[in-house]
Amino acid sequence: MxxxxxxxxxxxxxxxxxxxxxxxxxxxxNYRILGPTVRDNAIVYDGLNSAAxxxxxxxxxQDGGKYRLKRVNDQSLFGxxxxxxxxxxxxxxxxxxxxxxxxxxxxxxxxxxxxxxxxSAFIGVRSCDLHAIATQDKIFLNAEYAxxxxxxxxxxxxxxAVNCVKAGGTCFCSSMGTGPKATxxxxxxxxxxxxxxxxxxxxxxxxxxxxxxxxxxxxxxALQSECHxxxxxxxxxxxxxxxxxxxxxxxxxxxRSYENPRWDDVAERCLTCGNCTMVCPTCxxxxxxxxxxxxxxxxxxxRRMDVCFTMDFSYIHGGSIRASPxxxxxxxxxxxxxxxxxxxxxxxxxxxxxxxxxxxxxxDITEEARAIRESEVGNAPTISARRQNxxxx
Amino acid sequence: xxxxxxxxxxxxxxxxxKETYDTFTVELKPGHSxxxxxxxxxxxxxxxxxxxxxxxxSISGDPAEPETLVHTTRAVGTVTKAMQKLRRGEAxxxxxxxxxxxxxxxxxxxxxxxxxxxxGLAPLRPAVYQILSQRNARDKFVLLYxxxxxxxxxxxxxxxxxxxxxxxxxxxxxxxASGAWRGNVGVVTTLIPKATFNPPSTIxxxxxxxxxxxxxxxxxxxxxxxxxxxxxxxxxxxxCGFGFCGHCQFGPFFVCRDGPVxxxxxxxxxxxxxxx
Amino acid sequence: xxxxxxxxxxxPFLKGLEPKYLKLIVGCASNVRFNAGQYLFRxxxxxxxxxxxxxxxxAVQISAAQRGVITLQTIGEGDILGWSWLIPPYRWRxxxxxxxxxxxxxxxxxxxxxxxxxxHNLGYELLKxxxxxxxxxxEATRLQLLDVYATGS
Numbered sequence: 085m086x087x088x089x090x091x092x093x094x095x096x097x098x099x100x101x102x103x104x105x106x107x108x109x110x111x112x113x114n115y116r117i118l119g120p121t122v123r124d125n126a127i128v129y130d131g132l133n134s135a136a137x138x139x140x141x142x143x144x145x146q147d148g149g150k151y152r153l154k155r156v157n158d159q160s161l162f163g164x165x166x167x168x169x170x171x172x173x174x175x176x177x178x179x180x181x182x183x184x185x186x187x188x189x190x191x192x193x194x195x196x197x198x199x200x201x202x203x204s205a206f207i208g209v210r211s212c213d214l215h216a217i218a219t220q221d222k223i224f225l226n227a228e229y230a231x232x233x234x235x236x237x238x239x240x241x242x243x244x245a246v247n248c249v250k251a252g253g254t255c256f257c258s259s260m261g262t263g264p265k266a267t268x269x270x271x272x273x274x275x276x277x278x279x280x281x282x283x284x285x286x287x288x289x290x291x292x293x294x295x296x297x298x299x300x301x302x303x304x305x306a307l308q309s310e311c312h313x314x315x316x317x318x319x320x321x322x323x324x325x326x327x328x329x330x331x332x333x334x335x336x337x338x339x340r341s342y343e344n345p346r347w348d349d350v351a352e353r354c355l356t357c358g359n360c361t362m363v364c365p366t367c368x369x370x371x372x373x374x375x376x377x378x379x380x381x382x383x384x385x386x387r388r389m390d391v392c393f394t395m396d397f398s399y400i401h402g403g404s405i406r407a408s409p410x411x412x413x414x415x416x417x418x419x420x421x422x423x424x425x426x427x428x429x430x431x432x433x434x435x436x437x438x439x440x441x442x443x444x445x446x447x448d449i450t451e452e453a454r455a456i457r458e459s460e461v462g463n464a465p466t467i468s469a470r471r472q473n474x475x476x477x
Numbered sequence: 478x479x480x481x482x483x484x485x486x487x488x489x490x491x492x493x494x495k496e497t498y499d500t501f502t503v504e505l506k507p508g509h510s511x512x513x514x515x516x517x518x519x520x521x522x523x524x525x526x527x528x529x530x531x532x533x534x535s536i537s538g539d540p541a542e543p544e545t546l547v548h549t550t551r552a553v554g555t556v557t558k559a560m561q562k563l564r565r566g567e568a569x570x571x572x573x574x575x576x577x578x579x580x581x582x583x584x585x586x587x588x589x590x591x592x593x594x595x596x597g598l599a600p601l602r603p604a605v606y607q608i609l610s611q612r613n614a615r616d617k618f619v620l621l622y623x624x625x626x627x628x629x630x631x632x633x634x635x636x637x638x639x640x641x642x643x644x645x646x647x648x649x650x651x652x653x654a655s656g657a658w659r660g661n662v663g664v665v666t667t668l669i670p671k672a673t674f675n676p677p678s679t680i681x682x683x684x685x686x687x688x689x690x691x692x693x694x695x696x697x698x699x700x701x702x703x704x705x706x707x708x709x710x711x712x713x714x715x716x717c718g719f720g721f722c723g724h725c726q727f728g729p730f731f732v733c734r735d736g737p738v739x740x741x742x743x744x745x746x747x748x749x750x751x752x753x
Numbered sequence: 754x755x756x757x758x759x760x761x762x763x764x765p766f767l768k769g770l771e772p773k774y775l776k777l778i779v780g781c782a783s784n785v786r787f788n789a790g791q792y793l794f795r796x797x798x799x800x801x802x803x804x805x806x807x808x809x810x811x812a813v814q815i816s817a818a819q820r821g822v823i824t825l826q827t828i829g830e831g832d833i834l835g836w837s838w839l840i841p842p843y844r845w846r847x848x849x850x851x852x853x854x855x856x857x858x859x860x861x862x863x864x865x866x867x868x869x870x871x872x873h874n875l876g877y878e879l880l881k882x883x884x885x886x887x888x889x890x891x892e893a894t895r896l897q898l899l900d901v902y903a904t905g906s
Contacts, residue, residue: 172488181481185527192487192527192568194510228718232481342750369723372483372715376528383528387483390722397724400714401553411752415726595902625902652897656814656822659852663826664896671831686901 090295093288095213095306100283102302103161104135106244106272109300110205111410115242118174119207120167125153127167129174131342132207136201139164146253146326148446157424159283161278162208165252166436168248170365171206171213172220175237179388182372187381201236209270211263212255212436216365218269221427223368242293249277249317254437256450260331262434266290272298275314286314327437329450330457331421334431337457342414346392346455351410353445358391360416360439360447366424366432369397392416417449481717482565485525485570487513488546490563496549497629500596501561502537505546505569507597515543517578519710519738523718525570526546526563530556531714533733535600536574540607546571547600575718577738579604580708584680588617590672591701592693594622594665594685597606598631600710600737601684605639613642617674619646623665623689626651627658665689669696676701682738684710691749694741707741728753757782761858764805765831766882774875781864787811787851793834794845798861800837801862806830809855826893828853833886838862 086300098106107117115133122139132138142245144164145152156163184195209217221238224231245266248255257263266273271294274285286306289295361367371390390397393412398405406412433449440448487508494502503524507513516522516536525531532554536545552561560726563569570674581604589608593601608618624630630649640647648668650661661668679702683693690709697707705742713725725732728747730739747753758779762768762885767775785804787793793804793811805809811834812824825847828834837845843862869876 182481183485193507194485194487194570196481196484224721229482231721344753368721371722371724374528374529374530378654380528385483385485390716390724392723397604398714400712401551405713406752408752415753420724421727427731477636534780625900629902650827652900652902654824656812656816656850658824661810661827661829662812662824663828664893666896667893671829688899689901690897692896 089297090289092291092295094295095289095311096287096298096303097306097310098285098287098298098303100159100161103285105301106297107132107205107207109297110242113201113203113297113453115205115354115393117205117207120164122153126151126152128169128350129167129171129206138162138208139262141249144252145183146255146441147461148254148362148440148448149443150253151441151445158278160200160276160278162246162274163250164215165248165250166438168363168438168442170363170438171209172365174204175204175217175234175241176220176224176231176368176370176389177233179386180233182385182387184385185383187383188455191335197233199233199236201233201240202415203240203242204237205242205244207244209243209266210248210257210435210436211245211266212260213256213365214266214269215262215430215434216246216436219366219424219428219430219432220368221366221436222430242297243270243272243290245273245290246381247273247275247314247318249275249321251321251324251326252437252441254440254448255325255435256327256329256437257435258322259327259329259450260326260431260433260435265318270294275282275318277310277313277317279313284310325435327440327448327450329433329435329453331431332454334423334453334457335422337453337460338418341456341460343416344456344459346452347410347414349455350413350447350452351408353447354393354409354413355444356393356409356412357444358393359442359444360379361391361393363438363442364420365434365436365438366420417452420449421453422475482572483717485523485531485572486573487568490565490567490569491545492565493561493563495686499553500549500551500629500631502547502549503560503563503569504538504672505548505571506544508568511571513544514574516540516574516603518581518607519579519600520576521600521718521733521737522546522548522571522573523575523715524556524560525572526556526559527568527570529559531570531572531716532556532570533575533712533718534736535710537599537602538606540603542609543580549602550597551596559585572718575733577736579682579710579727579738580606580680580740584608584682585611585614587615587706588619588674588679589615590621590674590679590681590697592621592665592669592681592683592685592697593623594689594693595629596631597683597685597689597710598622601682602632604682609639609645616678617646619648619672619674621650621665621668621672622647623650623652623668623685625653627654627660648672650691664692666692666696669693669700677703679706681706681707682710687711687748704742704745705740708738709744710737711739711744712737757784757858761805764807764858766805766833770878774878777868777872777875778860781861781868782858783861784851785857785859787855787857789851789853791851792850793849793855793857795844795848798845800835800843800845801885802859803833803835803838803862804849804857804859806832806834806857807858808877809857810852811855812850812852814850816848825897833883834886836883838866839880839883858894 097114224234270290273288369390420432488505492504521535537549716722720731720734813826
């Protein structure tokens, strides 16, 4: 084992049996370890006690409205892509208390929340999710207003990214320019290699903090050949994406398409269940709720994630602005692919494919975008193929 | 710990006054741990009624007197109906001020036309106050105000005082009235053709129900007011007030942050499109 | 009546009218005045004229049993009142009452109808102008109908 001088950009190799050390080192530094693990037949993000909690030897098969786990013939630790959860559940939080107020006789006092900000190590963050975190940073850490809870959590994470070597059935990060190779926003990035009996990780150092931690993990210099294998795996992954989206001029396209008949077509299928917003790693809408105890002496204000598909979402005195399901689907997709760009300078879509996989009726954002684009040229179906096959079921 | 913009600040209800059958005005003074923040005409606060909820309400007081926060609102939902029942001394939470402002600075050396419909006069009143306090900085100053019936006219005593000024043209109309009403009857747009102002050098500020604003803008344009001189104020569902919760989106705009006051040419492509 | 011509010509309603048609109209015109509270006409009466308001304010009203008198619209300086003289059976559908001292030109309907039958060009000039007035009133009425200030709008 060589003692190498670490810099950002440096690449080393960690043998698979030594990955556990990485988790141990992080735990010793008071990070709670969060990463992919199997629960209820899906790969979710939760606490890991050891590397054994990772979905060893498992992969995922994903398609529109379909998600299955499958065993593979190896001991891969990261042989899958993304599941129904994203890292926003740890940064933005699905639910949290904003503040409490206590009424004491005539005095009313607001008690600010002083939460213990946990230090978290995110293990196995895919490139699409790195881009998603970066876009939520643009929203919640901007110059004028910042979310204190998001900021505190965000500043206390250690990111171990994973470069995907197997593309998912609904993935299209290549199209969106958000992967599969992690290029920024990580402390360490791993590419898992299983090659003729050898099992190792090619590790890119992304930050001083990453270098610092890696120093305490058994590692060796990466051979040229090993680096090449890793690169080729990731390249080949980028060529085998399950879906494609053409992002060129998509903002202008959707801005001109408010009256496109395709929206009526989607509306016939969309249940407005909002699954897509829940699994999407960039969706950030929240709402507030007020709670009182029976005596009215204690009052609590809580924030929770919200869904733009509800009738409530756009309600102002007298009615909802977006009453029809069509307008709500249009709002979600136009926001994701178009208005987001004007708001935050980047697309809201990172090509992770979760919305396609977890839509109960398999609505595919890439198919809808394509249909709208092609409808301008006049050749394409504004009725989806699925509808033609199954009628108005 | 950085400042949390979701933390409400307790103010005390100083005075509550009924304006019309469904509209009331609250005057708030800061509580012992809160302070006063200056505001600009057009901005709004998120007002919180304990245990009930929060609503965005435009500020309708005088910007030169920010120590008392004045808000006029209709009692149309759970929160405003609860607010209407509050008594003097009770607490109201305040967050803000948020949002963009009426183009007071831009209107200097121009004619100014303010067109208000119904409750729309409330967010415009601070603009009237500010312009009157610097009256010489502008040429003609016109207020056109329309409401449903004479009983729905807001700030009637004040309007009468304004009418008596020789440097302020105030025209009022109602949509319908009994025979006892001696004033104008007709929609507020009927006041536009006859008002005294020079369209090419006029800044117009319009606030009221969306339909009324659209028709008003059309009639102002018909008279020759350039589209980029017309400003409107919009409304959407808001939960935070500063662009985080996503509820108030109108196309790419966050009405709480890019609005509520918008220059008309910025939003004209979206206004009138259904369900945006 | 010659003195009326130049004043009539200045009324916004007759803007751009050729002098020969103006002369024809002047022949049917007279100067009128109403004090505050006076009725210009009442519902059901024969509609024999229309008014070009020069000064003042007139309320178009209707009276209903339980609702009393309702004002539907007020019109003032520069506006036109009344088109029932154009359309058979030539009867007023509403009341018109002066809210303040009002001066106007009253244009004799029978006189104008006769002259328009003789000279269709005159008829066309009048109808062009009236359709514009009626359209504006209809648009304003539609807006009133929308009841934009009601809750839930």
